[in-house]
Amino acid sequence: xxxxxxxxxxxxxxxxxxxxxxxxxxxxxxxxxxxxxxxxxxxxxxxxxxxxxxxxxxxxxxxxxxxxxxxxxxxxxxxxxxxxxxxxxxxxxxxxxxxxxxxxxxxxxxxxxxxxxxxxxxxxxxxxxxxxxxxxxxxxxxxxxxxxxxxxxxxxxxxxxxxxxxxxxxxxxxxxxxxxxxxxxxxxxxxxxxxxxxxxxxxxxxxxxxxxxxxxxxxxxxxxxxxxxxxxxxxxxxxxxxxxxxxxxxxxxxxxxxxxxxxxxxxxxxxxxxxxxxxxxxxxxxxxxxxxxxxxxxxxxxxxxxxxxxxxxxxxxxxxxxxxxxxxxxxxxxxxxxxxxxxxxxxxxxxxxxxxxxxxxxxxxxxxxxxxxxxxxxxxxxxxxxxxxxxxxxxxxxxxxxxxxxxxxxxxxxxxxxxxxxxxxxxxxxxxxxxxxxxxxxxxxxxxxxxxxxxxxxxxxxxxxxxxxxxxxxxxxxxxxxxxxxxxxxxxxxxxxxxxxxxxxxxxxxxxxxxxxxxxxxxxxxxxxxxxxxxxxxxxxxxxxxxxxxxxxxxxxxxxxxxxxxxxxxxxxxxxxxxxxxxxxxxxxxxxxxxxxxxxxxxxxxxxxxxxxxxxxxxxxxxxxxxxxxxxxxxxxxxxxxxxxxxxxxxxxxxxxx
Amino acid sequence: xxxxxxxxxxxxxxxxxxxxxxxxxxxxxxxxxxxxxxxxxxxxxxxxxxxxxxxxxxxxxxxxxxxxxxxxxxxxxxxxxxxxxxxxxxxxxxxxxxxxxxxxxxxxxxxxxxxxxxxxxxxxxxxxxxxxxxxxxxxxxxxxxxxxxxxxxxxxxxxxxxxxxxxxxxxxxxxxxxxxxxx
Numbered sequence: 100x101x102x103x104x105x106x107x108x109x110x111x112x113x114x115x116x117x118x119x120x121x122x123x124x125x126x127x128x129x130x131x132x133x134x135x136x137x138x139x140x141x142x143x144x145x146x147x148x149x150x151x152x153x154x155x156x157x158x159x160x161x162x163x164x165x166x167x168x169x170x171x172x173x174x175x176x177x178x179x180x181x182x183x184x185x186x187x188x189x190x191x192x193x194x195x196x197x198x199x200x201x202x203x204x205x206x207x208x209x210x211x212x213x214x215x216x217x218x219x220x221x222x223x224x225x226x227x228x229x230x231x232x233x234x235x236x237x238x239x240x241x242x243x244x245x246x247x248x249x250x251x252x253x254x255x256x257x258x259x260x261x262x263x264x265x266x267x268x269x270x271x272x273x274x275x276x277x278x279x280x281x282x283x284x285x286x287x288x289x290x291x292x293x294x295x296x297x298x299x300x301x302x303x304x305x306x307x308x309x310x311x312x313x314x315x316x317x318x319x320x321x322x323x324x325x326x327x328x329x330x331x332x333x334x335x336x337x338x339x340x341x342x343x344x345x346x347x348x349x350x351x352x353x354x355x356x357x358x359x360x361x362x363x364x365x366x367x368x369x370x371x372x373x374x375x376x377x378x379x380x381x382x383x384x385x386x387x388x389x390x391x392x393x394x395x396x397x398x399x400x401x402x403x404x405x406x407x408x409x410x411x412x413x414x415x416x417x418x419x420x421x422x423x424x425x426x427x428x429x430x431x432x433x434x435x436x437x438x439x440x441x442x443x444x445x446x447x448x449x450x451x452x453x454x455x456x457x458x459x460x461x462x463x464x465x466x467x468x469x470x471x472x473x474x475x476x477x478x479x480x481x482x483x484x485x486x487x488x489x490x491x492x493x494x495x496x497x498x499x500x501x502x503x504x505x506x507x508x509x510x511x512x513x514x515x516x517x518x519x520x521x522x523x524x525x526x527x528x529x530x531x532x533x534x535x536x537x538x539x540x541x542x543x544x545x546x547x548x549x550x551x552x553x554x555x556x557x558x559x560x561x562x563x564x565x566x567x568x569x570x571x572x573x574x575x576x577x578x579x580x581x582x583x584x585x586x587x588x589x590x591x592x593x594x595x596x597x598x599x600x601x602x603x604x605x606x607x608x609x610x611x612x613x614x615x616x617x618x619x620x621x622x623x624x625x626x627x628x629x630x631x632x633x634x635x636x637x638x639x640x641x642x643x644x645x646x647x648x649x650x651x652x653x654x655x656x657x658x659x660x661x662x663x664x665x666x667x668x669x670x671x672x673x674x675x676x677x678x679x680x681x682x683x684x685x686x687x688x689x690x691x692x693x694x695x696x697x698x699x700x701x702x703x704x705x706x707x708x709x710x711x712x713x714x715x716x717x718x719x720x721x722x723x724x725x726x727x728x729x730x731x732x733x734x735x736x737x738x739x740x741x742x743x744x745x746x747x748x749x750x751x752x753x754x755x756x757x
Numbered sequence: 758x759x760x761x762x763x764x765x766x767x768x769x770x771x772x773x774x775x776x777x778x779x780x781x782x783x784x785x786x787x788x789x790x791x792x793x794x795x796x797x798x799x800x801x802x803x804x805x806x807x808x809x810x811x812x813x814x815x816x817x818x819x820x821x822x823x824x825x826x827x828x829x830x831x832x833x834x835x836x837x838x839x840x841x842x843x844x845x846x847x848x849x850x851x852x853x854x855x856x857x858x859x860x861x862x863x864x865x866x867x868x869x870x871x872x873x874x875x876x877x878x879x880x881x882x883x884x885x886x887x888x889x890x891x892x893x894x895x896x897x898x899x900x901x902x903x904x905x906x907x908x909x910x911x912x913x914x915x916x917x918x919x920x921x922x923x924x925x926x927x928x929x930x931x932x933x934x935x936x937x938x939x940x
Contacts, residue, residue: 170789313795
């Protein structure tokens with residue numbers, strides 16, 4: 100019997116209509132855990148590096164995390180991995196709620212989709228019975244509407260649905276896959292659309308087993324209570340109405356303006372009333388004691404939910420207030436658009452209009468009211484109509500296609516991906532490393548274990564480190580105690596901090612643990628629900644494998660290095676690892692490049708960011724080093740970058756300005 | 758206390774649908790507790806508590822499995838509470854042909870909540886322990902019962918007839934008995 104995992108993947112070939120249940124190698128769990136870890140292995144093994152993201156060879160992989168469906172609380176994340184058309188690199192995408200758990204109860208650790216369907220279809224997985232069904236009647240339908248229609252059609256309200264909206268169907272790069280109150284962004288939405296797959300509906304009624312169930316259950320019941328009681332985990336914004344942090348520190352518009360005195364008591368009172376006057380309830384994901392989703396009913400709109408900073412992105416991009424976000428979020432979620440990148444793309448377009456690079460002719464019939472403009476552009480982008488067809492490729496590609504100096508306004512992307520709109524004064528060295536080298540694309544998916552800023556007094560620092568159980572090594576406490584100015588921290592500490600921050604995300608994303616109770620939440624208060632000291636026991640009890648902290652750490656290194664290898668084989672190099680030029684006002688190229696070099700060395704990568712043969716072999720990734728040598732990558736040959744995409748599948752657009 | 762009256766302990770679970778977050782920890786925990794051996798498997802489909810959910814309508818109602826019933830209701834009520842429309846089934850605990858709640862997924866046999874009766878007994882049923890939101894609260898209360906109304910012990914024959922009456926109704930059983938007795 101297989102414990103924690105089910106031991107089978109569901110393989111779907113949409114070109115041929117093939118459906119296969121394939122047993123997996125049990126050793127892969129020990130090496131890569133599950134979730135994104137084992138997904139990275141599949142992408143390495145099965146997608147040749149020259150395969151375009153929009154090609155039948157590209158895989159779209161839905162993975163349950165290793166802990167999904169076990170009693171481990173807050174193990175709610177399903178990962179969706181593929182190669183992103185925006186970055187050409189491995190897309191990192193996660194969603195919460197129920198999907199991965201249901202998949203596992205249906206009998207599958209992963210749903211692996213290849214090929215392309217000639218017509219729009221959806222997948223209906225009912226335990227061992229799997230059908231590829233016609234979805235042409237769902238074309239153009241919203242994400243929640245699609246889920247409701249499918250449940251009705253299947254006469255089962257317990258079916259879990261993950262669907263794309265019209266944005267995904269039209270291969271908009273910012274398209275998300277939506278499920279329940281969760282949404283998987285950063286790449287897989289347009290690939291799902293390209294494959295002609297509107298939705299996956301899954302229903303499972305099979306047992307999940309763990310190796311030492313009674314002991315595990317008892318520990319998990321206690322953990323669940325601890326997570327509930329712990330104010331440092333979950334979404335602080337669900338209960339704390341003071342959101343001065345984002346509004347006073349993040350940049351508004353096209354990552355342009357800081358409004359340091361925006362927040363006020365009066366505003367807080369007004370927005371709190373607005374929230375509670377329209378909030379139905381707060382919901383949680385499967386077997387999680389926190390409640391991070393704020394479910395909002397806004398007059399005349401579809402009920403929607405948001406969490407964390409997702410509440411702020413639209414009104415901050417448009418220099419509006421919370422009511423605007425409430426008005427637009429439900430619409431955007433039905434269209435299936437990511438709320439982090441989409442507002443930035445729209446703010447970028449409107450800035451180009453103001454600058455005269457785009458003109459009124461590019462926006463025929465656009466209203467003058469800024470709020471209405473956002474709705475207008477949501478529609479154009481979703482339908483890839485006119486300027487929307489270019490904007491649908493995200494800021495970085497759109498800037499190149501528009502030309503005429505538009506490139507200068509693309510000032511907030513790394514690896515062609517929109518970053519959070521943060522523009523600060525002096526460089527925070529670990530943040531430099533995370534933004535430069537992170538392959539999960541958004542800083543929220545990389546930062547989180549070590550605090551963002553030093554605490555002002557020694558007493559506060561001592562208080563912070565006193566019960567800091569999560570640190571993998573005592574040296575982190577020393578570094579934190581000695582840290583006084585944000586920009587003054589040694590390269591040695593910066594490398595180790597970045598490594599630890601990454602470690603927790605790579606572990607979470609393979610186990611299906613939510614960052615809000617683990618990787619993301621150590622930075623505020625230090626007391627996370629999960630860390631390298633308690634996770635190994637949970638792995639051991641659930642899987643029956645012997646795990647300890649060192650073995651877990653090595654597993655993280657293996658998965659992280661494999662993800663880097665997957666991307667290196669597709670052309671990722673040191674030249675791509677640059678934070679936006681204006682991310683900090685004060686820069687020093689020499690010290691930054693020294694830091695980057697030190698980090699590569701720390702990681703066991705060469706000066707171009709490629710893992711060395713020694714590093715690879717030591718982690719058991721000999722098949723990677725063999726491949727790198729065969730391809731000449733370890734001698735420094737590059738790979739192919741991705742190209743732009745238009746509405747017509749496969750067609751390339753010439754850059755407008757070139 | 759008046760002679761002939763005594764008290765008994767009634768176990769209640771108070772359900773606050775406003776506090777339910779839809780996390781379904783109760784389902785997970787129930788299925789683990791009732792697995793054989795205990796905790797050996799997890800499967801909400803085997804749970805004796807289910808959260809009846811409709812996210813699009815903001816409906817979250819945890820219900821516990823009650824009696825098995827052979828037939829579904831002929832007519833059902835729709836309830837509007839605070840502007841939200843619930844079906845009667847949203848609150849109904851029966852294992853019933855109209856839906857697949859509270860049936861063993863493999864055999865289809867009905868499931869029934871037993872309040873986690875166990876030796877040694879639990880402090881609270883497992884679903885309540887798993888619910889951190891206090892949407893489920895366990896209470897024991899005393900209820901006064903009339904001791905005079907003694908439980909009637911049925912003999913074997915009566916058990917057979919009782920079952921027949923339950924299944925076919927008193928009239929059909931009487932008619933059949935009358936017909937048989939004329940043979």
